[in-house]
Amino acid sequence: MIKAVIVDDESLARRGLQLRLKQFDDIEVIAECCNGKEALQAVAEHQPQLMFLDIQMPGMDGFDVVKSMQGDNMPLVIFVTAFDQYAIEAFEVHAVDYVLKPVEEERLEQALVRARDYLQKEDAISDKKRLMDLITHITGQHPTDLNTDLKADSPAKAYPEKIAIKDRGEISFVKTQDIEWVEAAGDYMCIHANGEVHVLRSTLKQLEGQLNPTHFQRIHRSTIVNMDCVEKVCSHINSEYFLVLKGGARLKMSRSYKDKIKHFL
Template identity: 65%
Template sequence: MNSNEPKSKIRTIIVDDESLARRGLNIRLEQFPDIELIAECKNGREALESIESLCPDLIFLDIQMPGIDGFEVVKRMQADHMPLVVFVTAFDQYAIDAFEVHAVDYVLKPIENERLATAIERVRSHLKQSDSDNQKKRLIDLITNITGHTPAKIDQMLETGEFEAPKYPEKIAIHDGGETTLVVASDIDWVEAAGDYMCIHAKEQVHVLRSTMKALENKLNPSSFQRIHRSTIVNLNKVEKVCSHINGEYHLILSGGARLKMSRSYRDKIKHII
């Protein structure tokens, strides 16, 4: 056998609610011969089931997911099933600094090949010298740094099952020249993408925000706002009627009269109201 070939495979799971993100990471991981992809999960529930049944060595875990997010997945993992975790994040610099000072790694979206290679190298190093208990401790340290809770508080929350929900801004700031308009998040009916801009429909007005869809989605509480199309986010509280359409698609009728198309691939995100 060639001495350069890896001696063992790193059994890996990808967890991300966006199919394109999972596909992109899958393709990038093909360049690493010691990475063996054993499952892809589209939400936290699937991730926990796969971790328990497959006992992976490594998971690439998206932080911002509807329902059970990345931090909640960490909280619910059992110590005897603790894989190494590389967080996939769109967080800003303050959070990235927190990742940097702990052993757990991250890759920032959009994922760059060079940064991914660094993360894989760190994974290889950790696998040689770490155990499950140490992994749990590192993850708790990381969450402590991100959330501001003390280690004792994190331990208590893990024991009791209590974990604070992420906080989302009550208002979205929209800058236009020298003016800033604050739009109350709960007033938003829906959002549609237009190139590098987001058109925010609220109270019969349209506000234009320079942003990516993912960045804006991260600011909106997923209990109320869900993506229903590659370029559309809807406030579920504004939905008055759901009409089935051809090819498994649906049309959502909002309280203000707007009619929005929902793609089949996003149907599971709001299946509780269909």
């Protein structure tokens, strides 16, 4: 089941969408919210996989809700609104889809197909981790260790000691060893280093390729952490964990990446 939350300040709109979603057996609406504050509380409490989010709401609008959610527990977002002028901005914050009111059943089904595709990609990552565990169980070695002999004759990849960041015509350099953690925010990366946040236009995959995996590991689809900065590991619900860094940052490690880094902890 895909756990979903409906966020709309109009009760009739929430009710209508919930009725349409009942025809889909794999969608479970676990909360209805009438404003942005309730939406953030619902995400923190229920950890839904999908959110149907109105844009124009009093106080905190739909875009404010997206910007306020932490990247490590952010559900997939389908905007549901009566206004089409926000479509470009919606996809800039990486919405799964943008559905206009009144919601047509065919259009809603198309949006759900896209959401399922996103979630299945995450499941594929989990399947790969289970396969790696099986290899470890059979051989007594971690899969990365099995490749050691194959890579022994290959030259080691050189990783940059500094990351160049362009800002308003200036270029500053951040030492990779000073980077504590990185969080994706759309097409930009928020690099946390020495108590400061540097914004880099890049994808998480591109930046990950520049960081030495001996020290930097992905712990979530939107988060990379410097393992040397991890001070404490705290268990959480649903077999998830929080990593507490030396600087005080508290990052959630998703189940998909738990097995990948457990040999570092």
